[in-house]
Amino acid sequence: MAVISLSDAQLAFGHVALLDHAEFSLETGERVGIIGRNGTGKSSLLKIISGRFKLDDGLLVMQQGVHIAYVEQEPVFDPEMSVHDAVAAGLGALPALLKEYDALTGQFGQGNDEQVMERMHEIQVQLDAADAWSLSNKVETVLNRLNITGSMLMKTLSGGMQKRVALARALVSAPDVLLLDEPTNHLDFTSIQWLEGLLRDFKGSVLFITHDRSFLDNVATRIIELDRGRLQSYPGNFSAYQTRKAEQLAIEEVENAKFDKVLAQEEVWIRKGVEARRTRNEGRVRRLERLREQRVARRDQHGQVRLELSTGERSGKIVAELDNISKAFGDKAIVRNFSATILRGDKIGLIGPNGAGKSTLLKLILGELAPDGGVAKLGTKLAVAYFDQMRAQLNEDASLADTISPGSDWVEINGQKKHVMSYLGDFLFAPERARSPVKSLSGGERNRLLLARLFAKPANCLVLDEPTNDLDIDTLELLEELLEDYSGTVFLVSHDRTFLDNVVTQVIVAEGEGRWREFVGGYSDWERVREPQAAPARPVAISMTADFT
Incomplete structure (x- = not known):
């Protein structure tokens, strides 16, 4: 039976129709992944179902009494709030009612006993109805199951841990439906695998947006594609969707x-x-x-991003040679006795949990940081271009055109000149956007602009730090093809397992306490050959249900 259904749904922003007479239903126990190009309205769809947005026209029907919890793409918390209180906020007004009830018990004998008793009775009825007398135990149960310490302050947590807290805040209310917007953002491999297990064990319904194809394969029971305002349903996971989509096209x-x-x-x-x-x-x-x-x-397909890399002069055969290098910050060993030879054309993925030192190791390899011990030699004729996951390279007030080609209307790609507006068009920026400031761009558009600037620079070595964040699946696949054909050297930091599998020739993996090890192949190859004791913990045996009582 459908817990949520949309009929003839219409939603537009300006002249852009995000939902165009769309139809959708979510069944009990389903895990539905929503995919589609950036800007098509996927997040708007979740906000409509969560009640944050209203349809322009059409009908949204929910099963009577259904409880929905929504985890945003970038959850917002009071930085001074404790983790326990942040999770308890998912219970709405109930914690405040319980606190008021406790306070009222100490107010007898002050001449207003009748009013106190009346108010206590009102609160008791509400708490009984919600089975809310053990709220603190409920919060602690969720915190323990998600391996979160309740006494920590939110401002001390990483992005990945804040995402866990947001999930705990949603789960503590025992929802029937979980809405998740890009749930894998900021999570490392271990946390992503943990989340996959948690969602597979969840007894309610899940509707989620992600561009992580491995996550879609491991979690989704159905795929919904949002394309030019219509919702098309495909049974099965992402691999099944790819097969059916190819047949349909x-x-x-x-x-x-x-x-x-x-x-x-x-x-x-x-x-x-x-x-x-x-x-x-x-x-x-x-x-x-x-x-x-x-x-x-006829509903022709959207335009595609057209990518071409300017490779520049070839580097020397040896890009970097590391002999027993070590690096520590204080008492913490980041790299310990690591040796490797990086050759021209190698495509290397760096794998490790958040904070393991992937960025530090990259700086050591590229000569930007001196090792405490050992020898690091950099090859000749190396021209490095960087893609920064923090987007710190972008001037917020500069126009898109000036960001790509400051002071000129032309860019040169592999010896051929191209007008900057035409070049931006290859990355799906309309000509009228060329003079818009960077600060007007969405996350996905910023990533496309960074890629456009990166590819306009002649480089024989690319350093890509989380390039897949905010990119839609179509653009991811095109970027993969480009990197596969690239003749230079690539260093890739990513938590997108499919992207790593499709691009890299080898991986360098953090094994803890500063130890790093090389493996031939991609992420899946490493998973198959690593020693069982080296495997990251996968706490997926948690018994998660829609009821935390």
């Missing part, structure tokens, strides 16, 4: 070719003019008009 291509052939024949006939008038074949004329209308209404 092949059929559409054949049907469109047949349609275009008939339309062309009718256009030839109508241009004869005299014959059309002489025969008075008004039915055929009306048919042509309908064909033209159908052609205009």
